[in-house]
Amino acid sequence: MISFKEVNRKLGRFEVKVASFDIPEGCICGLVGRNGAGKTTLINLLLGLIKPDSGEIVIDGMDYENNEKDIRKLLGFVLVDELFMQHLTPEDNGDHFGSFYEAYDKEEYRHFLEKFNIAGRKRFKDLSRGQKLKCQFAFALAIRPKYLILDEPTANFDPEFREDFWKSIRQFTSNGINSVLLATHLTDDLDRMADMLIFMDEGKIICNGDMENFRQQYRILSGEKYLLKNIPKEYVINIEEGKYSSKALVINKHGFPDGLTDQPASIEEFMYHYSKRGEGK
Amino acid sequence: MIGKLINDYIMTGRSTPLKDNPGGVGDVAMFPLVMQIVIILRGIITGGSAYLWSDALRDSIFTIVYLIIWISQIKHPLKMSRMYYLCPMKREERVVYLKNAYLFRSIFHSLLIVISCIALYVVSDTGIYPLLYILPCGLMYSFLSNVRDNKKDFVRAVILKPAMYISSYIQFTLPASGFKTGDLVFIACSFAFMLLIELPIFISLMRTVKEDIKHIAICEEGCLGC
Numbered sequence A: 001m002i003s004f005k006e007v008n009r010k011l012g013r014f015e016v017k018v019a020s021f022d023i024p025e026g027c028i029c030g031l032v033g034r035n036g037a038g039k040t041t042l043i044n045l046l047l048g049l050i051k052p053d054s055g056e057i058v059i060d061g062m063d064y065e066n067n068e069k070d071i072r073k074l075l076g077f078v079l080v081d082e083l084f085m086q087h088l089t090p091e092d093n094g095d096h097f098g099s100f101y102e103a104y105d106k107e108e109y110r111h112f113l114e115k116f117n118i119a120g121r122k123r124f125k126d127l128s129r130g131q132k133l134k135c136q137f138a139f140a141l142a143i144r145p146k147y148l149i150l151d152e153p154t155a156n157f158d159p160e161f162r163e164d165f166w167k168s169i170r171q172f173t174s175n176g177i178n179s180v181l182l183a184t185h186l187t188d189d190l191d192r193m194a195d196m197l198i199f200m201d202e203g204k205i206i207c208n209g210d211m212e213n214f215r216q217q218y219r220i221l222s223g224e225k226y227l228l229k230n231i232p233k234e235y236v237i238n239i240e241e242g243k244y245s246s247k248a249l250v251i252n253k254h255g256f257p258d259g260l261t262d263q264p265a266s267i268e269e270f271m272y273h274y275s276k277r278g279e280g281k
Numbered sequence B: 001m002i003g004k005l006i007n008d009y010i011m012t013g014r015s016t017p018l019k020d021n022p023g024g025v026g027d028v029a030m031f032p033l034v035m036q037i038v039i040i041l042r043g044i045i046t047g048g049s050a051y052l053w054s055d056a057l058r059d060s061i062f063t064i065v066y067l068i069i070w071i072s073q074i075k076h077p078l079k080m081s082r083m084y085y086l087c088p089m090k091r092e093e094r095v096v097y098l099k100n101a102y103l104f105r106s107i108f109h110s111l112l113i114v115i116s117c118i119a120l121y122v123v124s125d126t127g128i129y130p131l132l133y134i135l136p137c138g139l140m141y142s143f144l145s146n147v148r149d150n151k152k153d154f155v156r157a158v159i160l161k162p163a164m165y166i167s168s169y170i171q172f173t174l175p176a177s178g179f180k181t182g183d184l185v186f187i188a189c190s191f192a193f194m195l196l197i198e199l200p201i202f203i204s205l206m207r208t209v210k211e212d213i214k215h216i217a218i219c220e221e222g223c224l225g226c
Helices: A037-046 A065-076 A089-098 A105-116 A129-142 A159-173 A187-193 A211-217 A223-227 A265-274 B004-013 B021-046 B054-077 B082-086 B092-124 B128-142 B151-171 B179-216
Strands: A003-010 A013-020 A020-025 A029-035 A053-061 A075-078 A147-150 A179-183 A198-199 A204-210 A218-223 A236-240 A246-251 A262-263
Touching: A013 A037, A020 A246, A029 A159, A029 A187, A029 A265, A037 A147, A053 A065, A065 A075, A065 A204, A075 A129, A075 B151, A089 A105, A089 A129, A089 A147, A089 A265, A089 B004, A105 A129, A129 A187, A159 A179, A159 A265, A187 A198, A187 A265, A198 A211, A198 A265, A204 A211, A204 A236, A211 A218, A218 A223, A218 A265, A223 A236, A236 A265, A246 A265, B004 B092, B021 B054, B021 B151, B054 B092, B054 B128, B054 B151, B082 B092, B092 B179, B128 B151, B128 B179, B151 B179
Parallel strands: A013 A204, A029 A179, A029 A198, A075 A147, A147 A179
Antiparallel strands: A003 A013, A003 A020, A003 A053, A198 A204, A218 A246, A218 A262, A236 A246
């Protein structure tokens, strides 16, 4: 299990301040938020690339201070940055960095490269952005980690590969032990696949928990404007007024007036309304 | 262990191309300029003596070795890419990894210098006295490293490298034997230059290298912007 305990980190004027939360085993956790919300900083903290100013990150009972090497054996990653050496081929990169991992499976890495249609003998810098990410994804799987940390890889994947990607993720977590933390802007996939969601804004975690709770807690109500206006303000995150019908994102804690259509909020709707909060109330 | 170090040396060299390293290109571009200065200096000192084939052979051995080391230092800067920080290593292991990589390349450079000195002694008429200067100076040169984040040290290294090359090269103007008074003054001045200028700068740069290795082992300090 990955546990964040009151982690705080200041980077210039920007500050990531996250309340305690856990990512349990066997789960696909979506990490969403606008650009600059703090997702990458959270991932860098989790990967031990930066240290928290206060609080601690515990992975399977271990912290970076005392068990850095053991933690790193558990983590596979695909980051926005191009991690591999540009002038080496994907195969050479894999073999070079794989030598640091006891569990690295050379054959499996090559198998994934082949499966993802990556020319193993082409130089890494000559690959497209999507191919580079596929390559790093293949490596992340080949080191047989327990946790996969993925920072916005899906946007650069072609639709065909996206299906393969999700298949691999499902397969990865199917043992009930491995978990995935996936930062992405493609929320449709998360709506279908994620077990857990973390939504960040301005360096803080606005909501986190399992998807079922999220769907229960946040609802989209549509109907007449005056009916929506009757809902107590503390439950309304945002109302968007339309010419014929209005929509509102609300917290599901109250019996809503009759005549309104009630449905669970998708992640995209939640993010949209959250970003507009205060504008249309 | 040695196999891994050789592999790392080759991999890092291949993945740090000179053309993607503007500072590096500038550094290498300095080499012909330095050579030009050296040739003029040599002409002034020797009074324009005829340039023989044996001189050409000797200069080639000497210059090529220096150029290889010069390029190698640029292609193997003292830093780690972000991926290394993510691989399973403790901070202490990263320090050892960096130290080993640095020592490996420095010893490799030293080996080239030693071989070139033997070659100079065997194939050219270079006497023992020039080699007594060229060898220690070359060994110091072998251990220099490109630390680009520290501008003060970068400037020192950039000045020291050509200074070592030039001061070593002009030792060839010494005759193999039968020194005159002028030659003895020249030898004394050369060693004074090495001991009073080159060596102190070299020692301060080595201190920086030691400190840098400790800092580079921490991602936040060693990988800013990488």
